[in-house]
Amino acid sequence: MKIGSPAPHEQSVLLLASRFGLVHTRDVVALGIPTVVLTRLVRVGQLLRVGRGVYTLPDSTMSAQRSIAEVALRAPRGVICLLSALRVHEIGTQAPFEIWLALPPGVAVPRIKSPAIRVVRMSGDALTQGIEKKNFDGVEVRVFSAAKTVADCFKFRNKIGLDVALEALQETWRARKATINQLRQYAVTDRVSKVMQPYMEALLG
Numbered sequence: 001m002k003i004g005s006p007a008p009h010e011q012s013v014l015l016l017a018s019r020f021g022l023v024h025t026r027d028v029v030a031l032g033i034p035t036v037v038l039t040r041l042v043r044v045g046q047l048l049r050v051g052r053g054v055y056t057l058p059d060s061t062m063s064a065q066r067s068i069a070e071v072a073l074r075a076p077r078g079v080i081c082l083l084s085a086l087r088v089h090e091i092g093t094q095a096p097f098e099i100w101l102a103l104p105p106g107v108a109v110p111r112i113k114s115p116a117i118r119v120v121r122m123s124g125d126a127l128t129q130g131i132e133k134k135n136f137d138g139v140e141v142r143v144f145s146a147a148k149t150v151a152d153c154f155k156f157r158n159k160i161g162l163d164v165a166l167e168a169l170q171e172t173w174r175a176r177k178a179t180i181n182q183l184r185q186y187a188v189t190d191r192v193s194k195v196m197q198p199y200m201e202a203l204l205g
Contacts, residue, residue, distance in 0.1 A: 014046060014057070020138025068084060070115065074112055079131055079144055080102075081102040081120065082118075084099050085149040086153075091172055092167045098116040098117060098118040099117050102120055120159070125189050129189050130145045130148025146178045147179075148189070149168065173203050183196070
């Protein structure tokens with residue numbers, strides 16, 4: 001091994017960061033690597049700490065969804081929802097500065113200073129149905145589908161505004177990101193069928 005080259009543990013961590021973009025402390029522990037290696041790599045500038053327990057390479061090119069990936073790493077039981085899900089599906093004009101996250105009742109909110117998190121509580125089918133899995137910067141992210149997100153927007157219209165829910169419905173329909181049957185299905189799941197029905201009828205003309 002060349003003088004000054006990374007030790008085996010350091011090499012393994014850097015390879016992990018290069019392959020997946022974001023590395024969590026638990027990923028390193030799972031490999032049997034001491035967490036002090038992370039501290040050492042940060043100290044010498046070979047690794048960048050982007051959040052509590054989350055690291056990346058200093059010169060890595062991250063996707064626009066890095067903040068969502070960071071939250072997903074810290075909240076494995078959560079699902080990206082509402083305005084953040086609209087952003088993922090490229091629906092509407094919303095550009096939230098917070099990451100909207102659905103969590104089961106009683107599950108603690110992750111302690112993350114940045115990015116900011118906005119939590120809504122869901123349970124039963126409302127939390128488990130309509131989930132899609134996407135990969136952002138090597139991180140598997142659970143996000144609600146376009147149709148489920150539209151229904152969620154109506155369910156939480158008092159939080160985000162009815163105008164946002166209507167825009168989401170119209171844009172989803174116009175861009176053919178969901179069928180009317182899918183929209184009806186999740187309207188039932190979220191118990192907003194009566195609220196959404198007249199707007200869906202208007203779409204069909």
